[in-house]
Structures are given as structure tokens and as C-alpha cells.
Amino acid sequence: MSLPFLPGTSNNKQLGKERFHKSQHFDYSxxxxxxxxxxxPGIGGELLLGQKFKPNWASLPRREGSDLASWVAYDKQVLSFTAYFEETVLGVQGEMNKVRECKIYYYLEDDTMQVVEPNLKYTALPQGTFIHRQRVPMPPPDEDQFFQAFHFNINQQMVLFSRTFTVTSCDPFTRNFLNHLGVILNEPGTVPEDPYSKLREQRTSPRSSPEPPPVPRPPRLMPPYNGFGSEEDSLSFCRGLLPKPPLKDFQKFxxxxxxxxxxxxxxxxxxxxDSERLFVVSYYLIDDTINVYEPVQKNSGILGGRFLERVRVRKPGQELFTSDPPRYYEPQDLYVGASLFINNMNFRLLDADEYTFGYMEQNEQEFPQANVGTILSKLRSLPEEKLSEMRKLLTLSDPGDSGFISYESLRGLLEKLDCDLSEHEMLVLGRRFCVHQQPEQDGPLMLAVIQDFLIRKNFDAFSEMSSSLEYRDRQKTGRISxxxxxxxxxxxxxxxxxxLLDGLLRMFTVGDEIDYVAFMSGIxxxxxxxxxxxxxxxLKLLFVPSSSTTxxxxxxxxxxxxxxxxxxV
Known part of the structure; x- marks a missing residue:
């Protein structure tokens, strides 16, 4: 009795099958x-009689405890092999083989390969990347397949694009990976000696003749400046065929x-x-350029404005058309009392603004004219007779024995004794020992203005400030510095x-310390x-000059x- 032709009761393999497409086996050319x-394959992708399954991609094992795809799990992991190949080179003695070493990299993420030859000196052969990264097909008769990880082994030959490579060794990661794949690695091989390179070395450096001592290169003479462009640009055209722009000092910038x-x-x-004309000289520290501007003066008959555009100014006494590098005005050349030669005119610097004085005094190592230690050393080096006369004249200039004299008296005394101090050095000395009297301020009014500021800024972190002040007061005296x-x-x-902060601190200063309890109570x-x-x-309190202004x-x-x-001292 035959079974009914129903699902589950028949051996027909076509039951439950969904793919019935046919491969195209014939075409016109x-x-x-x-x-x-x-x-x-045949119908539905099934293999025909005598066909074998040929995978397109390597079936690498998944990592333990990981469900990631192979191309994610093996990202940036590369198998590295050392290999060499031989090629025929036509030399003086006929044809001979040259051994060229290289590196073979196999990328596990996408089964691609790359062959790189390391660069060697003193060779005219093209080097670098020998085979770009790509999937490399296997040699015939398997040219329809690609090399995979299990095809590699050391001390064996591989044909890559009709060129035979001999793999000699691999790195430890590659050895461990192939062992986990079940590949039994051969013993490492050695790279044979290169007869072509050996013959080339013998000819270029014979042992019989010692190397002559190096001949010192004479200094390269540069042509004089021709007046076109800047000196640096003209010099770059003389140093090479392809001129490069002058390098900028980035740290200075x-x-x-x-x-x-x-x-x-x-x-x-x-x-x-002309002697009554006033000028403003600006020196830009970023590139050592100078700009001169003349303010407009009423009823002078002279139009003010720009006198010199921003440019570097050469020091006087230099030839224009010479091969020597020019010397420009530097920051140390500018100080009160110095003379500048600009546009065939002599300028004398009479004064500087507060920022210039402060910057020069903060960088006193860079500006000797603003170094108080250097100025005092000059005065100490004077003869004892001059120092005694200076003490005597200073005492006579203070009949009230207050310990103070005016700056005008001090300057006249230093000029009279011929102390060899410039105008800028005398100003710095006066600024150093000057005592400024701050105008008396109304305490309640200042506290009211300060509280108004804090209310407008919505500041109320008084408890945090009090905690910080009390923490600094280790002796619990109620005062800190x-x-x-x-x-x-x-x-x-x-x-x-x-x-305002300076005035507030002065208000609660007791000696050299601040009564921080009264300070916090006031604000x-x-x-x-x-x-x-x-x-x-x-507004009246806002525009009171600060005590730091000198x-x-x-x-x-x-x-x-x-x-x-x-x-x-």
C-alpha cells in the first residue's frame, strides 16, 4: 500500500524548498x-555532481564568549610574515639574482593582503608598497579562489600575482593565531645572501684604498641685497630653486x-x-615692527595722521645693498630718553604709557633699563665720595626729617652727581620708591556701593567665604593676611x-592683616x-584710580x- 503524497509522508526533497532559481550556464561572446x-551551482543553489563548495570568505572561528561578527571581532588584527623573492638583474658580469626582502601582511577583518618592501639606502630600485591591500587570488588552477589565513605557513613558497615569495618567519601573534587554527608551523627559514648587493659594496668601498678625510665645505657666499622685497624673501631665492617663505617664531607669536x-x-x-611736533611711537612685540602716528594739534598748521606705516626699521649706519643680515630696532632699544632714527629724522622718546612701564618692569631680565637691581648696582658702584655726597644732599633736601623728597628733587640730584643713569632708569627708580597717597574715601558710602554691586550680581555666597577665611585662620585670631x-x-x-576691591581691603586692614569678621559683616x-x-x-567710586597705578x-x-x-646693602 503506497503512502499518500502529503507533507511528512514522502521522501521528496523538493518539499519545503523555497529557492528554485537556475544559474545561467550559457552565453554569447x-x-x-x-x-x-x-x-x-544547479537549481536553487544546490551543487551539481562533482562540484565542491568554495567559500568566498574565510570562516574564522568566533571568539569565546563573544557573539560579534568576525569582521568586528578581528578588527585591526593583522598577521605579519617576513619573506623574500628573487629577481634577475643585468650586471657587468651578466645576469645575476638579487634577493629582496619584504613584509607580507594579512588582515583578518576582510581577508586582504599587502606586501611592503622596506626602504633601503643607496639603491636605485623602486621600494615601498609592492602589492597594495587587496584580496589576492590563488595561482592556477584555483584562480577563482583567494588566499585565506590557513593557506599561510613559514618556510614555504607562495605565488602572488605570478611572483614567487618565500616566507621565512612570522611574529609571535601570528604564530599563536595559526596554532589556534590548527596550522602546524614549519621551522623558520633564513634569507640567503644577496650576491648583487655584496658585489655592489665591494665596488663602491674597496678595502685596499682607505677613505679620504672629509673635505670641509667652504661657507656659501650670498649675493648682496638688490632692494626688491624684504631681505628674508630675497635670501630664500638664493638658497634653493623652490623658495620657501621665512619661518615665523610661533612661540613669540x-x-x-x-x-x-x-x-x-x-x-x-x-x-x-618741527621741534614742537608730538608723535606717538608704537612698537609691536609680536614682529618687532614700529608705527609712528602724529596727533592733530590745533592751530599748528601741520596735518596730523600716520607718519610711518607699521614696518621694521633698520638701525642707522648700515649699508643697504650688502650680503650681511640687517640689524633692526629691538625692544631693548626703546626706552624713555632713547633716540631713534626713522625716515632720516632723529626722534627722542620723552615718555611712555603705564602699560609700557609695567611690562618692562615685569620683564626686567629682558629690559636692562627697567631692572631695579641693575640700577641699584650702578649706584653702588659709584665712588665713595659721590655716595657720601648723595646722602648729604638727600638729607639737606628734607629739612623736616620726614624721610621723603619730591621726585623732581631726586632727579635733579642724580643729574647733578652725574650718576650715568638714563631718563628711563631714573623714572623706574622713582616708581620703585614712590609713595602714593590714596584719597580718603567715605567708608559707609563704599560699603553701600559694594553691596549694591553684589545685589545686582546676585552674589550671596557669604557662608562659603566665611568658612574659607576661618579655615585660613589657624591661630583663631580673627585676622589673616x-x-x-x-x-x-x-x-x-x-x-x-x-x-573697589582694593579700597575694601584697605578699609579693614589692621597693620598687615585683614579683620575678616568685620570684612564679612560689611559686605x-x-x-x-x-x-x-x-x-x-x-560712578564717583568706580573711577577712583587703583593703588597699583604708579x-x-x-x-x-x-x-x-x-x-x-x-x-x-
Whole structure:
């Protein structure tokens, strides 16, 4: 009795099958019918009789405990082999073989290969990448397949694009990986000696003749400057066929960008009109350029404006058309009292702005004219007779025995004794020992303005500030140094202008310390609210000059007693 032709009761393999496509085995080429699909599968992708399964990609084992795909799990993992190949080179003695070493890399993520030959010196052969990264087909008769990881082994030959490579060794990672795949590695091989390179070395460096001593190269003479462009650009055209732009000092650009030294100057001339003209000389530290501007003066009859565009200025006394590098004005050449030769005119620097004085004093190692230590050393090196006369004249200039004299008196005394100090050095000396009297300020009004500032900025972190101040007070005296108090104010981001903060600290200064309890009580607008203030009072306090400003006038008070103490050290 036969079984019914129903699912589950028949041996028909076609039951449940969904793919019934047919591979194309025949095609026309140049009008001729040809069989082009002898290796293609049958209906539905099933292998025909005598066909074998040929995978397109390597079936690498998955990592233990990982469900990632192979191309993700083996990302950036490469098998590295050392190999060599031989090629025929036509030499003087006929044809001979040259041995060329190379590296074979097999990328596990996509089964691609790359062959790279390391660069060697003193060879005219093209080197570098020998075979670009790609899938390399196997030699015939398996040219329809590609090399995979299990095809590799050491001390064996591989044919890559009709060239025979001999694999000699591999790295430890490659050895461990192939062992896990079940590949039994052969013993490492050696690279044979290269007869071509050996013969080349014997000819280029014979043993019989010793190498002559190196001949010193004479200095390269440069032609003189021809006047076109800048000296650096003209010099770059003489150093090579392809001129390169001059290199910029990047470190100087980073540290001195937007830093300008500004001086007031006059022309040294006998012309009464030109001698009254005022100029502003700006020196840009980023590229050592100078700009000169003449402010407009009413009823002078001279049009002001730009006198010199921003450019580097050569020092006088130099030939223009010469091969020697030019010398330009440097920052150290500019100071109060110095002379500059610009556009065939002599300028004398009369004064500088506060930023210039401050910058030169902060960088006193770079500016000798602003170095207080150097100035005091000059005074100490004077003969003892001059020092004794200086002490005597300073004492006579202070009949009230207050320890102070005016800057005008100090300057006249130094000029009279011929102390060999420039105008800038005398100004720096006066700034160093000058005592400024700050105008008396209304304490309640300042506290009211400060509280108004804090209310506008919505600042109320008073408890945090008090905790920080109490932590710094290790002796529990209720006072800490001014420097520590200022640091805590900055760290707490107290939103006050610098001049108001200076006045606030001076208000609660006791000796060299701050009464921080009274300080916090004065600014705490939540517990000790001050009366409201008018906008005019706020503006009056905002524009009071800070104590850090050290502007000298002839009537400025100089503490000469402190100066004498420094001279006797």
C-alpha cells in the first residue's frame, strides 16, 4: 500500500524548498555560443555532481564568549610574515639574482593582503608598497579562489600575482593565531645572501684604498641685497630653486601677540616748527615692527595722521645693498630718553604709557633699563665720595626729617652727581620708591556701593567665604593676611572691580592683616543691609584710580630713606 503524497509522508526533497532559481550556464561572446557557468551551482543553489563548495570568505572561528561578527571581532588584527623573492638583474658580469626582502601582511577583518618592501639606502630600485591591500587570488588552477589565513605557513613558497615569495618567519601573534587554527608551523627559514648587493659594496668601498678625510665645505657666499622685497624673501631665492617663505617664531607669536609698547616722542631738530611736533611711537612685540602716528594739534598748521606705516626699521649706519643680515630696532632699544632714527629724522622718546612701564618692569631680565637691581648696582658702584655726597644732599633736601623728597628733587640730584643713569632708569627708580597717597574715601558710602554691586550680581555666597577665611585662620585670631584674603575673594568670584576691591581691603586692614569678621559683616547685604545709593556716588567710586597705578609727577613723594638702605646693602 503506497503512502499518500502529503507533507511528512514522502521522501521528496523538493518539499519545503523555497529557492528554485537556475544559474545561467550559457552565453554569447562575439556572436558565438559559449558555456560560461561550468562552476555555477544547479537549481536553487544546490551543487551539481562533482562540484565542491568554495567559500568566498574565510570562516574564522568566533571568539569565546563573544557573539560579534568576525569582521568586528578581528578588527585591526593583522598577521605579519617576513619573506623574500628573487629577481634577475643585468650586471657587468651578466645576469645575476638579487634577493629582496619584504613584509607580507594579512588582515583578518576582510581577508586582504599587502606586501611592503622596506626602504633601503643607496639603491636605485623602486621600494615601498609592492602589492597594495587587496584580496589576492590563488595561482592556477584555483584562480577563482583567494588566499585565506590557513593557506599561510613559514618556510614555504607562495605565488602572488605570478611572483614567487618565500616566507621565512612570522611574529609571535601570528604564530599563536595559526596554532589556534590548527596550522602546524614549519621551522623558520633564513634569507640567503644577496650576491648583487655584496658585489655592489665591494665596488663602491674597496678595502685596499682607505677613505679620504672629509673635505670641509667652504661657507656659501650670498649675493648682496638688490632692494626688491624684504631681505628674508630675497635670501630664500638664493638658497634653493623652490623658495620657501621665512619661518615665523610661533612661540613669540603666542606669548607676545597684541602686546604693544607706546612712547611719546619729539623730533630732534633746530627747526622751531618741527621741534614742537608730538608723535606717538608704537612698537609691536609680536614682529618687532614700529608705527609712528602724529596727533592733530590745533592751530599748528601741520596735518596730523600716520607718519610711518607699521614696518621694521633698520638701525642707522648700515649699508643697504650688502650680503650681511640687517640689524633692526629691538625692544631693548626703546626706552624713555632713547633716540631713534626713522625716515632720516632723529626722534627722542620723552615718555611712555603705564602699560609700557609695567611690562618692562615685569620683564626686567629682558629690559636692562627697567631692572631695579641693575640700577641699584650702578649706584653702588659709584665712588665713595659721590655716595657720601648723595646722602648729604638727600638729607639737606628734607629739612623736616620726614624721610621723603619730591621726585623732581631726586632727579635733579642724580643729574647733578652725574650718576650715568638714563631718563628711563631714573623714572623706574622713582616708581620703585614712590609713595602714593590714596584719597580718603567715605567708608559707609563704599560699603553701600559694594553691596549694591553684589545685589545686582546676585552674589550671596557669604557662608562659603566665611568658612574659607576661618579655615585660613589657624591661630583663631580673627585676622589673616591681605594676600590670602584677596585670594579667597578671587576664588569665590566676588564680582567687584579691582579698584573697589582694593579700597575694601584697605578699609579693614589692621597693620598687615585683614579683620575678616568685620570684612564679612560689611559686605553681607542679607544680614547688614546698607542704605541705597545714588548712581552718581557709584560712578564717583568706580573711577577712583587703583593703588597699583604708579604715575609719577614732579611732586610725587619718594621715600629716600628706603633708597639709602638699599644702597648700603
Amino acid at each position: 562575439n556572436g558565438l555560443p559559449l558555456m560560461v557557468g561550468s562552476e555555477k 603666542m606669548y607676545k601677540d597684541r602686546k604693544v609698547m607706546t612712547f611719546h616722542a619729539k623730533i630732534l631738530t633746530e627747526d622751531p616748527i 591681605t594676600k590670602e584674603t584677596r585670594s579667597i575673594c578671587k576664588g569665590s568670584r566676588l564680582p567687584l572691580p579691582e579698584n 553681607n547685604w542679607r544680614e547688614n543691609r546698607a542704605p541705597s545709593v545714588m548712581p552718581a556716588d557709584t 604715575t609719577l609727577v614732579p611732586q610725587s613723594r619718594i621715600r629716600f630713606s628706603s633708597l639709602l638702605q638699599h644702597l648700603t
